[in-house]
Structures are given as C-alpha cells and as structure tokens.
Amino acid sequence: MWVATIMRQEHTDVLVIGGGTAGFAAALAAARQGVEVTLLEASSKVGGVMAFCPGMPWGGGYPQDQIIGGILEELTRRLEAMSPPAAFKRTCTLDNFGPEILYDHDIATLTMFEMLEEAGVRCLLGATALEPEMAHNTIQSLTCCDRRGLFRVVPRIVIDCSGDGDISAKAGVPFQLGDSSGNMMAVTISFHMSGVDCAAAFADPDPYFEAYAAKGIAEGRLHPDLAKLYLMEGFHPSTVFCNSVHIRGVNGTDPLDVTRATQEGRRRCHQLAQFLRSDVPGFEKAFMTNLSPTTGVRETRKLQGVYRLTGGDLARGTKFADGIVACDNPVDDVMRADSDMSHDAALQQGDFYTIPFRCLLPEQIENLMFAGRILSADPMAFASVRGMPQCMAMGQAAGIAAWLCIAANTPVQQVPFEKLVAILSAQGVNRLAQSADKRIAALAH
Ligand SMILES: Cc1cc2nc3c(=O)[nH]c(=O)nc-3n(C[C@H](O)[C@H](O)[C@H](O)COP(=O)(O)OP(=O)(O)OC[C@H]3O[C@@H](n4cnc5c(N)ncnc54)[C@H](O)[C@@H]3O)c2cc1C
Numbered sequence: 001m002w003v004a005t006i007m008r009q010e011h012t013d014v015l016v017i018g019g020g021t022a023g024f025a026a027a028l029a030a031a032r033q034g035v036e037v038t039l040l041e042a043s044s045k046v047g048g049v050m051a052f053c054p055g056m057p058w059g060g061g062y063p064q065d066q067i068i069g070g071i072l073e074e075l076t077r078r079l080e081a082m083s084p085p086a087a088f089k090r091t092c093t094l095d096n097f098g099p100e101i102l103y104d105h106d107i108a109t110l111t112m113f114e115m116l117e118e119a120g121v122r123c124l125l126g127a128t129a130l131e132p133e134m135a136h137n138t139i140q141s142l143t144c145c146d147r148r149g150l151f152r153v154v155p156r157i158v159i160d161c162s163g164d165g166d167i168s169a170k171a172g173v174p175f176q177l178g179d180s181s182g183n184m185m186a187v188t189i190s191f192h193m194s195g196v197d198c199a200a201a202f203a204d205p206d207p208y209f210e211a212y213a214a215k216g217i218a219e220g221r222l223h224p225d226l227a228k229l230y231l232m233e234g235f236h237p238s239t240v241f242c243n244s245v246h247i248r249g250v251n252g253t254d255p256l257d258v259t260r261a262t263q264e265g266r267r268r269c270h271q272l273a274q275f276l277r278s279d280v281p282g283f284e285k286a287f288m289t290n291l292s293p294t295t296g297v298r299e300t301r302k303l304q305g306v307y308r309l310t311g312g313d314l315a316r317g318t319k320f321a322d323g324i325v326a327c328d329n330p331v332d333d334v335m336r337a338d339s340d341m342s343h344d345a346a347l348q349q350g351d352f353y354t355i356p357f358r359c360l361l362p363e364q365i366e367n368l369m370f371a372g373r374i375l376s377a378d379p380m381a382f383a384s385v386r387g388m389p390q391c392m393a394m395g396q397a398a399g400i401a402a403w404l405c406i407a408a409n410t411p412v413q414q415v416p417f418e419k420l421v422a423i424l425s426a427q428g429v430n431r432l433a434q435s436a437d438k439r440i441a442a443l444a445h
Contacts, residue, residue, distance in 0.1 A: 007149045012038040012122070014402045015142065015155035017129045020048020021388045022372025022395035023161030024112050025071045029399025029427075030159075031119035035406055037399075038153060039121050040144060042128040043294075046116070047109045048163060048372075050388060053190040053296040055234055055241045057100035060387030062089070063328035063352040063431075065098060070325075070429040071396045072389045078111060079103050086111075093207040093232060096330035096345045101389075102235045105290075129153075129162070132171045137411075138367045139171055157402040157412070158368045161395055164253050165301040165374040173362045173370075175301040177253070179336060179379040186225075186246035186335035187258070187295040189265030193240045193276060193286040198233055201240060201282030207232065209280065216275045223268050225335065240286070245269050246335045252297035261295050298334060298373070298386065305376025306413065307358035314346040314353050314381055319431075322417035323354025324424060325393030326431040331383045346384040354432065355385055357417055360398050366411035371398040397424060 016027040019041030031037040045051040058072070067073050079087035087103035116123055127146040132139045141154045160168045169175055178184035204211075208228035216222035225246055234241045245268045247261040273288040311331070328351065330343040347353060359376040360369045371394040373386050400423050401415045408414075421433045 004150050006143070006152050009152045009154065010038065011154045012036050013155070013406055014038070014157045014159065014399070015040070015129075015153050016159045016161055017167055018042070018048060018160070018162035018372075019046040019123070019125075020161060020163055020372060020391065021050055022391040023048070023159070024116065025392040025395030026159045026161055026371055026399040026402075027121045028071060028115055028119050029396040030402045031116075031121045033400065033403035035403050037121045038155070039116065039123045040127045040129050041123070041125050044125050045109055046112050046123075049296045051109060052294050053188065053243070053292050054105040054290045055192060056190065056243065056296075057092070057102050057232075058388045059092060059097055059100045060327060060329040061101055061389035062099045063326040064350065066430055068325055068389050068393055068430060070393055070424065070427055072392045073428060075108070075111065075115070076101055079108060082107065094343060096343050098328060104235050129167050132158075132167055134171060137364050139365065142167065156367060156406055159395075159398045159402060160368065160370040160374065161372050163297065163300070163373050165303050165370060166253070168303050168362065168368060168370055168374065169301060171365055171368060173365065173368070174304040176304070177251070177301055178299060183336040184250070184252065184300060185298040185333065185383075186248045187250045187252060187261050187265070187297050188243060188247070188334075189245045189262065189269050189292045189295055190241065190243050190290075191269045191273065191288050191292065192234050192290040193242065193273060193283060194238065194289045195286045196238050196240045197282040197284075198238060198240065199282070201231070201280065202233065203281070212280050216279065221275055222271060226268070226272060229272070239289075242269070242272065244272060247295070248335050249337045250295070252295070252300040258295055258297070262292075265295060266291060299382065301374055302379075302382055303362065303370050303374050303376055305359045305370075306361040306363055307356050307376060309355060309359050309375070309377040309381040309385065311346070311378060311380030314384055317347045317351035317353050319354045320356035321433070322357040322421065323432055324357050324397035324421070325355050325390050325429065326352045327355060327385055327387070327390050328352040329384045329387050329390070331380055332386070333383045352431070355390065355394065357397055357401065357415070357420060360394060360401075361412055366413065367405070369398045369401060369412050371395045393429060396427070396429070400424060
C-alpha cells in the first residue's frame with residue numbers, strides 16, 4: 001500500500017490560500033507590513049475567476065462614481081500609466097451598475113504577480129492546501145501538495161481566499177452552500193470574438209442581443225439558456241467579450257460537476273461563436289479566442305462569520321463602524337436552478353453601503369480569516385458584494401488584520417477595528433469610518 005509522506009515542513013507568519021483577487025490583495029497587504037507571507041495557488045496563474053474568465057471587467061469599483069481606493073486603485077493606476085495604457089474606465093452597458101474598469105488581461109495578471117514579488121510574498125503556483133490540523137481553536141498546520149508531493153505549512157495566521165472555502169469548512173466553520181434551497185448561481189465559460197466590426201455589431205443598443213438570440217433558440221442552434229447574449233466590447237480594438245454561456249445546477253465544489261460543465265460550456269461557446277459569425281452583423285469575419293481554461297464559479301460556500309451581511313443591510317445603505325469597503329452594486333443574481341438573471345438595485349440611488357470586517361471572521365477559530373466570495377453574507381447580499389474590486393478590498397483588510405494580530409499576539413476576533421479602518425483609510429481606501437452609521441457602533445467584541 002502506498003503511504004503518502006510529508007516531504008518538508010515550512011513556517012510562515014501568514015498563509016494565504018488562493019491567489020484570486022482577494023488572495024492577491026491579502027498577501028500583498030500583509031507582506032507590505034513586514035510579515036512573512038506564503039501564497040498558495042492551486043492553478044498556474046494569479047487572478048482566480050479573473051484568470052478563468054480572461055477579460056472580465058472589474059465591476060463595482062466606483063460606488064457613486066468614486067473609486068473604492070486602496071490596492072484596486074493602485075493596480076488600476078499602474079496599468080493606466082503604461083504605454084500604451086493597459087486599463088481604462090468606462091460606463092457599464094447594464095442598468096444599475098456603476099462604471100467598470102477594463103484591462104489587458106495578460107498585463108494585469110503579470111503586474112499582479114510583479115506586485116507580489118516586489119512585496120516579498122513567497123508565491124507557490126500549482127500548490128493546493130488539502131487539510132488543516134487543528135489544536136483547540138487554532139489551525140496548527142496545513143497539509144498541502146504540489147507536484148513533488150505532500151508538505152506541511154505551519155502558519156501563525158491563515159487567510160482563506162479560496163473562493164470555495166474547503167479549508168475553512170474542514171476546520172469546522174459552518175457554511176451555507178448556495179441559497180436556502182442549496183441552489184447556486186450558474187457557472188460560466190467566457191470567450192472573446194476577435195476581428196469584429198464593433199460599429200456594426202453594437203449598432204443596436206440592446207446589450208443582450210435578444211432578437212438574435214430568440215431566432216437562434218427557435219431554430220435549435222442555441223441552447224435555451226442563451227436567451228440573453230451579454231456581449232460587450234473587449235479591451236483590445238475589434239474584440240468582443242462574451243459573458244453569455246451559463247450552465248445551471250453545477251456544484252462548484254464537485255470536481256466532476258465542474259469538469260462536465262467546462263466541456264458542455266465550451267461546446268455552447270463554439271455554437272454561439274458560429275451563430276454570431278453567420279447571423280449577427282459585424283461578426284462575419286470574427287473568430288473565437290480566449291476560451292475560459294475552466295468554468296468561472298460565482299457561488300459555492302458562504303461561510304458563517306461573526307456577522308452575516310443581509311439584503312436588509314444593503315437596502316438601508318448601512319455604513320458599519322467596522323466597514324472595510326464601500327459598495328453599491330445591484331443584486332446581480334445569475335440563473336439559479338429555478339430563476340433567471342436579475343440585477344435589481346440593492347439600495348436607493350445615490351447611496352452606498354459598507355461591508356463589515358466581522359463578515360471575514362469565524363466565530364470560533366482564532367487564527368483564521370476569510371475574504372472574497374466566501375464571506376459571511378445572505379444570498380441577496382452576496383449577489384451584490386461579489387465583484388472583484390470588493391473582493392480585493394476584503395483581501396486588503398484581512399492582510400492588514402493579520403499583521404495586527406501577529407503584532408499584538410491576539411486572536412483575529414480581537415482585531416481593533418478602529419485601528420484597522422484607520423490604516424485602510426490611510427492606505428487610500430475611501431469612505432470608511434467617516435461615513436460609519438453611528439447607530440451601528442455596537443460591535444461584537
Ligand atoms: C462568470 C463570472 C462573471 C463575473 N463577472 C464579474 C464582472 O464582470 N465584474 C466583477 O467585478 N466581478 C465579476 N464576477 C465576480 C468575481 O469575479 C468573483 O466574485 C471574484 O473574482 C472572486 O474572487 P475570490 O478571490 O474571492 O475567489 P476566486 O476568484 O474564486 O479565487 C480563488 C482562488 O483560490 C484557488 N484555490 C481554491 N482552493 C484552493 C486550495 N485549496 N489551495 C490553493 N488554492 C486554492 C483557486 O484556484 C482560485 O485561483 C464574476 C464571476 C463569474 C464566475
């Protein structure tokens with residue numbers, strides 16, 4: 001019988017699991033404070049969903065048209081300052097969404113990795129965290145693997161930015177998978193069409209191309225779930241980003257389900273590309289590029305934190321005393337098993353809410369935080385907070401908090417939130433404590 005052997009053991013101050021937008025910012029923020037940071041990323045690239053759906057705009061970065069600031073702003077400015085510019089801001093074509101940032105995907109992921117290198121983060125690509133070893137209320141070590149075999153990491157603080165929260169769940173953090181019935185938002189395979197005559201393609205202002213889609217479905221050439229073809233101009237001239245092929249009923253934590261959805265999604269993308277070429281003006285000479293390397297998963301586990309953000313908090317425009325990022329994104333719900341797409345406004349026009357730091361804290365485990373799309377939120381709040389800018393900002397807050405815990409040798413539940421918020425504000429994160437709703441100053445510690 002083969003018995004797996006632990007090949008090596010490593011120590012680190014902060015272990016960040018997952019190099020998506022949340023993990024990138026968590027690792028960067030912590031390392032810049034001078035602590036030792038190891039970032040494990042299971043795939044071959046940083047970015048997470050951003051890398052799995054290349055070219056997807058950063059949405060939600062400008063609540064009420066003011067940038068959220070912090071690491072998102074720094075990255076954007078760095079890309080904008082390049083020659084030629086590798087990012088720009090534009091208006092989103094959908095109702096209720098604020099402006100979005102479009103960027104060159106390859107330059108953006110390269111730059112993110114460079115920023116991690118500059119900060120001294122030890123990045124391990126192709127490395128997966130497998131199993132936490134617990135001692136009372138702390139994660140003592142994690143068994144991980146890369147192509148050389150198993151290894152153990154002994155961290156002081158763990159920040160789970162894995163999107164799915166496998167490690168937090170194994171460590172005993174309660175969670176909700178999808179909505180109250182277990183339905184998760186659809187997963188998506190994206191692609192670009194290159195060589196498009198964009199003036200002709202976008203002559204009709206309908207961003208969903210519904211009249212064309214209806215014809216394709218009626219003729220049996222497009223899957224019925226393609227009734228709304230969400231097409232938008234890509235970063236590079238003559239390219240169109242297709243965020244249209246959604247597969248329902250997929251459990252993003254089940255590798256077999258994800259494999260099936262990936263292949264089925266690619267098939268539907270190919271059909272859609274052929275349809276665009278033959279039926280939609282402007283696409284006559286276009287061809288498919290940048291097909292997703294795997295499915296983009298919107299929603300799996302929502303972990304239970306010290307606080308659970310609710311749709312009611314959003315509707316009231318709540319500005320928490322421990323708020324770490326502003327947001328005004330609509331409730332962007334995409335094709336659960338029993339419903340279609342919606343992006344209804346989450347709150348009154350002209351207002352915004354903030355995401356409280358307590359949504360990143362487990363109730364029991366003293367050296368674990370989570371950031372990004374696994375935060376503690378109800379399904380309605382989740383559908384609004386999940387944009388990449390907000391995930392980056394959550395990561396930034398968790399990274400700073402990890403340093404505060406190490407410096408004071410305290411559990412994560414005792415992070416002084418006033419200090420955290422003050423540091424984030426000093427780092428350029430906009431609209432935090434000064435906008436906090438005084439009625440909601442009673443915090444859980
Ligand atoms: C199809 C789609 C369209 C979207 N459209 C937009 C949009 O237009 N604009 C916008 O702003 N947002 C959009 N979103 C939302 C946004 O992309 C995500 O919510 C956000 O990227 C999540 O970031 P994250 O860092 O929390 O997680 P992820 O991006 O999921 O990153 C998690 C990372 O962790 C890694 N990982 C997982 N488990 C482990 C492990 N055990 N060990 C090591 N690594 C691990 C994964 O490989 C991955 O790289 C969209 C999402 C999807 C799926």
